[in-house]
Amino acid sequence: MQTPRYIFADDFSAFETYFKSVPGIRRSFKKGDSLWAAGQPFSPVYYILSGLALTCIHHEEGHRKILSFHGKGTVFPVYHGNRFKIERSIATQALEDVEALEFSPPQFRRMMEESFPLTETVIDWYASYVNLLLYETAHQEYNSAFIKLCNLLYLLAEREETEAGPVIYLSQEELADILAANRVNLSRNLSRLRQEGVIATSRKQIRILRPDLLAAHCSSETL
Structure with missing residues (x-):
């Protein structure tokens, strides 16, 4: 599917x-x-x-x-x-x-x-x-802001695989524009994923460190 x-x-x-x-x-x-x-x-x-x-x-x-x-x-x-x-x-x-x-x-x-x-x-x-x-x-419309972000990162990461793991080359502003999200809430949710060891971020780059933990936060329709 x-x-x-x-x-x-x-x-x-x-x-x-x-x-x-x-x-x-x-x-x-x-x-x-x-x-x-x-x-x-x-x-x-x-x-x-x-x-x-x-x-x-x-x-x-x-x-x-x-x-x-x-x-x-x-x-x-x-x-x-x-x-x-x-x-x-x-x-x-x-x-x-x-x-x-x-x-x-x-x-x-x-x-x-x-x-x-x-x-x-x-x-x-x-x-x-x-x-x-x-x-x-x-579907996404009815998810929480955190689940929306996790779903998006998971789907983008599927297409951005590298030898060091999935890397997404987007800025926070671009992520917010995809999700139609508030930048403050987006930053808070990215911080949560960093604290959980799911991602590492740098300028216009998000590296997925634990795809399994990211998937655990996603909705079933996404997986």
Whole structure:
């Protein structure tokens, strides 16, 4: 059974040779550049060759909610034929230098028409994204702030394994923007995990020292 994921990568890597054979546009984005900014519709479709991007939604009162991260081997935004007003509140920014192939929506639609496996992968991607949104709205919403944090760290750590153990390269501000949490409460809950020996923190870095103890704090829907 799949668990929710915030980091999307390698979903479309099986099609990289195919994507490179199509006359797309090669794009380079520096760290901090916008792949597109709030106020713009979802127009280009990007296949990410390298790097990592962050997607967030901006509230009209100035709040920001981080939705997901998109890395090597994934497509974002994934093609659909609709135009939703809320898309103009969504922005995607390069967290590190990003190399990508750009396709127009009509072009990507033709590619889907030519390749049923690509269409299947698009459907599966949307199912995974809807699963994340359902998890956020129907499950995380009702957890305590501490359990929300543990769930998030657990799911992020699954994708950030290193030889020294899982490491999450996010600032406290970014964690707060994912959880839509108060920074003071977040700091208090991170301090609790440090005191329990579950994590060690440094600037924009959280190392998971005891994944087993972290899992013990998570909700069953997360594991």
